[in-house]
Amino acid sequence: xxxxxxxxxxxxxxxxxxxxxxxxxxxxxxxxxxxxxxxxxxxxxxxxxxxxxxxxxxxxxxxxxxxxxxxxxxxxxxxxxxxxxxxxxxxxxxxxxxxxxxxxxxxxxxxxxxxxxxxxxxxxxxxxxxxxxxxxxxxxxxxxxxxxxxxxxxxxxxxxxxxxxxxxxxxxxxxxxxxxxxxxxxxxxxxxxxxxxxxxxxxxxxxxxxxxxxxxxxxxxxxxxxxxxxxxxxxxxxxxxxxxxxxxxxxxxxxxxxxxxxxxxxxxxxxxxxxxxxxxxxxxxxxxxxxxxxxxxxxxxxxxxxxxxxxxxxxxxxxxxxxxxxxxxxxxxxxxxxxxxxxxxxxxxxxxxxxxxx
Amino acid sequence: xxxxxxxxxxxxxxxxxxxxxxxxxxxxxxxxxxxxxxxxxxxxxxxxxxxxxxxxxxxxxxxxxxxxxxxxxxxxxxxxxxxxxxxxxxxxxxxxxxxxxxxxxxxxxxxxxxxxxxxxxxxxxxxxxxxxxxxxxxxxxxxxxxxxxxxxxxxxxxxxxxxxxxxxxxxxxxxxxxxxxxxxxxxxxxxxxxxxxxxxxxxxxxxxxxxxxxxxxxxxxxxxxxxxx
Numbered sequence: 001x002x003x004x005x006x007x008x009x010x011x012x013x014x015x016x017x018x019x020x021x022x023x024x025x026x027x028x029x030x031x032x033x034x035x036x037x038x039x040x041x042x043x044x045x046x047x048x049x050x051x052x053x054x055x056x057x058x059x060x061x062x063x064x065x066x067x068x069x070x071x072x073x074x075x076x077x078x079x080x081x082x083x084x085x086x087x088x089x090x091x092x093x094x095x096x097x098x099x100x101x102x103x104x105x106x107x108x109x110x111x112x113x114x115x116x117x118x119x120x121x122x123x124x125x126x127x128x129x130x131x132x133x134x135x136x137x138x139x140x141x142x143x144x145x146x147x148x149x150x151x152x153x154x155x156x157x158x159x160x161x162x163x164x165x166x167x168x169x170x171x172x173x174x175x176x177x178x179x180x181x182x183x184x185x186x187x188x189x190x191x192x193x194x195x196x197x198x199x200x201x202x203x204x205x206x207x208x209x210x211x212x213x214x215x216x217x218x219x220x221x222x223x224x225x226x227x228x229x230x231x232x233x234x235x236x237x238x239x240x241x242x243x244x245x246x247x248x249x250x251x252x253x254x255x256x257x258x259x260x261x262x263x264x265x266x267x268x269x270x271x272x273x274x275x276x277x278x279x280x281x282x283x284x285x286x287x288x289x290x291x292x293x294x295x296x297x298x299x300x301x302x303x304x305x306x307x308x309x310x311x312x313x314x315x316x317x318x319x320x321x322x323x324x325x326x327x328x329x330x331x332x333x334x335x336x337x338x339x340x341x342x343x344x345x346x347x348x349x350x351x352x353x354x355x356x357x358x
Numbered sequence: 359x360x361x362x363x364x365x366x367x368x369x370x371x372x373x374x375x376x377x378x379x380x381x382x383x384x385x386x387x388x389x390x391x392x393x394x395x396x397x398x399x400x401x402x403x404x405x406x407x408x409x410x411x412x413x414x415x416x417x418x419x420x421x422x423x424x425x426x427x428x429x430x431x432x433x434x435x436x437x438x439x440x441x442x443x444x445x446x447x448x449x450x451x452x453x454x455x456x457x458x459x460x461x462x463x464x465x466x467x468x469x470x471x472x473x474x475x476x477x478x479x480x481x482x483x484x485x486x487x488x489x490x491x492x493x494x495x496x497x498x499x500x501x502x503x504x505x506x507x508x509x510x511x512x513x514x515x516x517x518x519x520x521x522x523x524x525x526x527x528x529x530x531x532x533x534x535x536x537x538x539x540x541x542x543x544x545x546x547x548x549x550x551x552x553x554x555x556x557x558x559x560x561x562x563x564x565x566x567x568x569x570x571x572x573x574x575x576x577x578x579x580x581x582x583x584x585x586x587x
Contacts (some may be wrong), residue, residue: 012379012383019386019387020390027393027397030397030398030401041408041412052585072510090510090512091511094474096512118473118474120474349473350476351422351475352420352586353585353586358440
């Protein structure tokens with residue numbers, strides 16, 4: 001064998017090996033490409049799921065965040081387990097939750113999975129702004145007998161609205177004040193031109209949404225009174241609306257949101273909170289109520305006391321006060337609008353909850 | 359003489375050996391070329407399967423029932439969201455919004471949906487783009503139909519189109535335009551299509567027979583869950 005022949009075989013062998021390596025390398029690249037694509041898809045899916053989970057976690061812990069106290073436009077960022085949730089109050093009744101999770105937990109750079117969710121909520125500020133007086137009216141009203149309606153500010157509680165009138169009405173010409181009745185306020189009678197949302201919506205929500213937020217519902221006639229169970233406030237008792245009269249009572253701090261779908265009569269007793277009545281309201285027999293009353297129909301207050309505000313929304317059903325006392329009270333109003341346990345629960349919008357992630 | 363006669367078998371042996379080596383080399387190269395072609399085809403087929411499920415899944419993940427306009431055996435008519443705006447101001451008849459999206463709104467083909475009420479309003483044109491909504495935010499001005507929306511309202515910009523499984527590919531069609539292919543023509547029309555399932559839907563995607571290689575995943579039954587259903 002000459003050296004020349006040996007060289008020929010080596011060259012052929014090397015060529016074949018080179019071809020095999022190139023082709024094997026190509027196949028390896030294809031496999032690696034598939035792996036990269038599969039990994040990226042898995043990372044994106046996982047990150048998006050983590051962002052959605054982070055949002056769901058904040059919705060579940062909503063009441064602890066006191067988010068109803070956020071101003072419109074305010075943003076809060078909550079970081080947890082390498083995810084973050086940005087909560088922005090877009091409108092009084094609308095929150096946007098933006099969840100972000102990195103594609104690889106712990107990495108400071110790289111891509112992110114995102115998710116967006118909308119929540120609706122009771123717009124406390126919207127209702128507060130509409131309480132321009134102790135008695136807010138849109139229909140004819142009569143203040144008879146020894147009735148007293150007073151709008152005044154106390155220094156005990158914060159009030160972000162303007163000076164309260166005694167009676168704020170869109171129809172001052174249809175307000176009748178008896179000779180023994182007294183109306184005081186800043187001014188006593190205000191021509192109310194404040195833009196109001198159209199009934200039946202209230203505080204940005206529909207009545208069905210409002211009903212879903214109620215701590216208790218009431219119909220017919222009721223005499224509210226605090227109730228105890230084993231020495232504690234019995235919040236499950238149907239007539240327990242807390243008590244505004246005894247500050248040391250276990251139910252003194254219980255300020256419920258009561259919803260009445262239809263007519264309601266409060267026949268004596270005492271209670272506190274936010275009371276929304278879709279029909280006609282009667283309060284009499286020495287009843288005392290601290291808080292905010294919103295009535296959709298006619299209003300009759302006879303020989304009863306309301307500290308806070310009454311908002312009679314009907315443009316046609318009259319309001320009659322006879323030997324009644326209605327006193328504007330910011331502390332009672334604030335308690336009624338900020339304290340009910342369920343009032344500030346988040347609600348899901350009717351159309352869609354999750355938004356596309358752009 | 360003996361040395362000259364010995365040359366013929368030597369040459370013939372060399373020719374035979376060369377032929378055998380060349381034949382082996384040719385077969386080897388041809389096999390490898392086939393392998394590479396099969397690998398490329400396999401990747402393309404896998405991509406078609408993957409892209410078809412990814413695109414439809416991404417477009418419908420945040421869809422509400424009202425966004426699905428119709429599901430046929432080979433078609434899916436749906437609202438496709440292109441961007442999200444949050445109203446920040448009004449100026450004359452122009453609604454300014456913080457905007458983020460895959461592309462700018464197009465008044466010719468886009469509409470706007472109010473996110474929390476699902477009310478649809480039309481887009482009649484662009485407004486001025488000069489008024490920023492806030493620091494670092496992209497501001498967009500649109501002329502919208504209907505009453506002015508409250509500041510803070512979330513608006514979703516969308517177009518309506520139809521996905522089709524036809525002529526061996528996933529295609530998208532908007533309005534009266536032609537169907538634009540989204541995947542390579544790798545699908546088996548007879549065994550690919552949509553199936554409604556309650557408020558959700560699924561797609562059966564089958565690859566047509568390969569010319570060179572079988573793919574480990576020849577078909578997929580993809581259920582498309584939606585967060586809003």
